[in-house]
Amino acid sequence: MKLLKFGMRFWITLTSVFSFLVGWAMLAHAPKPVQAAAAQPSSSVAPLPTLAPLQPLNFSSNGGGVQQQQFSIVQPSAPSFFSPRQVFNTGGS
Amino acid sequence: MQTLEFRVMSTNALIAAEGHDWATYGLRETRAYIEASERRFSRFLPDSELSQLNRAAGTWFTVSNDLMDMLEQSLDFYKETSGLFDPSVLPDLKRLGYDKSMDEIRTQGKVVNAPASARTLRQAQGGAPRPAFNEISLDLAGRRVHLPSGMEIDLGGIAKGWIVEKAAELLSTYAAVCAVSVGGDMVFKGYPMDGSDWRVNIEDPRDPTQTAAALHVGPGAVVTSSIAKRSWNQGGQSRHHLIDPRTGEPAQTDWLSVTVVAPQITTAEVYAKAWLIGGEEQAARLAAQRPEIAYFVIKSDGTLLGSQNSKEYLNDLSYI
Numbered sequence: 001m002k003l004l005k006f007g008m009r010f011w012i013t014l015t016s017v018f019s020f021l022v023g024w025a026m027l028a029h030a031p032k033p034v035q036a037a038a039a040q041p042s043s044s045v046a047p048l049p050t051l052a053p054l055q056p057l058n059f060s061s062n063g064g065g066v067q068q069q070q071f072s073i074v075q076p077s078a079p080s081f082f083s084p085r086q087v088f089n090t091g092g093s
Numbered sequence: 094m095q096t097l098e099f100r101v102m103s104t105n106a107l108i109a110a111e112g113h114d115w116a117t118y119g120l121r122e123t124r125a126y127i128e129a130s131e132r133r134f135s136r137f138l139p140d141s142e143l144s145q146l147n148r149a150a151g152t153w154f155t156v157s158n159d160l161m162d163m164l165e166q167s168l169d170f171y172k173e174t175s176g177l178f179d180p181s182v183l184p185d186l187k188r189l190g191y192d193k194s195m196d197e198i199r200t201q202g203k204v205v206n207a208p209a210s211a212r213t214l215r216q217a218q219g220g221a222p223r224p225a226f227n228e229i230s231l232d233l234a235g236r237r238v239h240l241p242s243g244m245e246i247d248l249g250g251i252a253k254g255w256i257v258e259k260a261a262e263l264l265s266t267y268a269a270v271c272a273v274s275v276g277g278d279m280v281f282k283g284y285p286m287d288g289s290d291w292r293v294n295i296e297d298p299r300d301p302t303q304t305a306a307a308l309h310v311g312p313g314a315v316v317t318s319s320i321a322k323r324s325w326n327q328g329g330q331s332r333h334h335l336i337d338p339r340t341g342e343p344a345q346t347d348w349l350s351v352t353v354v355a356p357q358i359t360t361a362e363v364y365a366k367a368w369l370i371g372g373e374e375q376a377a378r379l380a381a382q383r384p385e386i387a388y389f390v391i392k393s394d395g396t397l398l399g400s401q402n403s404k405e406y407l408n409d410l411s412y413i
Contacts (some may be wrong), residue, residue: 004302018183057215075204077134084110085094085285085287085289085292086094086096086272086292086348087286087292087293087294088107088272088274088277088279088291088292088315089277089293089294089296089304090274090277090278090279090293090294090295090296090315090316090352091276091295091296091297091298091300091301091317091319091321091322091350092276092277092317092318092319092321092322092350093102093103093253093275093276093278093322
């Protein structure tokens, strides 16, 4: 019984140490994580796009300060170049 | 995307959903819901809840939460549009021949004549004009409604949108990306899987086979009201279903259709009708009340007009 206990302790210790060493070796030989800023030359960093300011809506105001809707004439649309998919028609019922 | 087309409310319905098994099941459930809702709120069915309410005018009548919600919204919109949206024009609609479903009218052809409006007749006889819609009483806590004697209401101006909204909510529990369209009143949930917008073509009311404008819209609602669709002939006179509450007669306008893009479909439906009835004279006032909604107008000469905020919905090619 004593011999069995000793054998088990020895086996667990041995496998633990072996596993630790294998893990250490694998990590030591693994490729290092690249630090983006340091790894790339500064000239290759793409500049962030600059967003254009939003166009103000062209509403006119009446005397009371209430926005007044203005009409603009638009041309009936040409045939659409969207990819073929579900189109909904609206025309009243 | 799966689609299901069927006929309901005398018009065509198209419902669509992204997905597979759940979407298929959702489409079936949504169709059943829309058909059941028509049975509840149609004025053409004598057993519908709405018909029962109309017959109970002059007394208190207990209604469902859904009908109460519609009536509450109708009352708010009646006030907001200064009466341009008025569900109590039903007596005038009936007098003008719209006393049966549009499918039946189309099948039977012409309708018989009944000349003067109910409003005109009553006033000529020295009686009070028919009761205004805001004379309706709502008991929200008790879910009871009191229509004044002589009042009959038609929820055609709001019920379809309300049903479409609820149907879309139901369908979205099965498929996050879906659309419900009944007679061109449509609600979109989510964006199509390819990341694009929803495509909506506005029909040319002079020739419905032609497209007047192509829109791309996100989640929300699109509604078109037209005087060209539900029209008929009465005693040699052309009639349509959009009654001007100020005259009791079909609205006289050179605007053939108005299409509204809005976050809420009931708002879109009511404002499309209000714009069509109110015309250019009322357009600015109505637009000022709801700056969040955009609208397009097609005039009788084919001119397409759009509010300033409508441009974002137009296909770029429209500007070529």
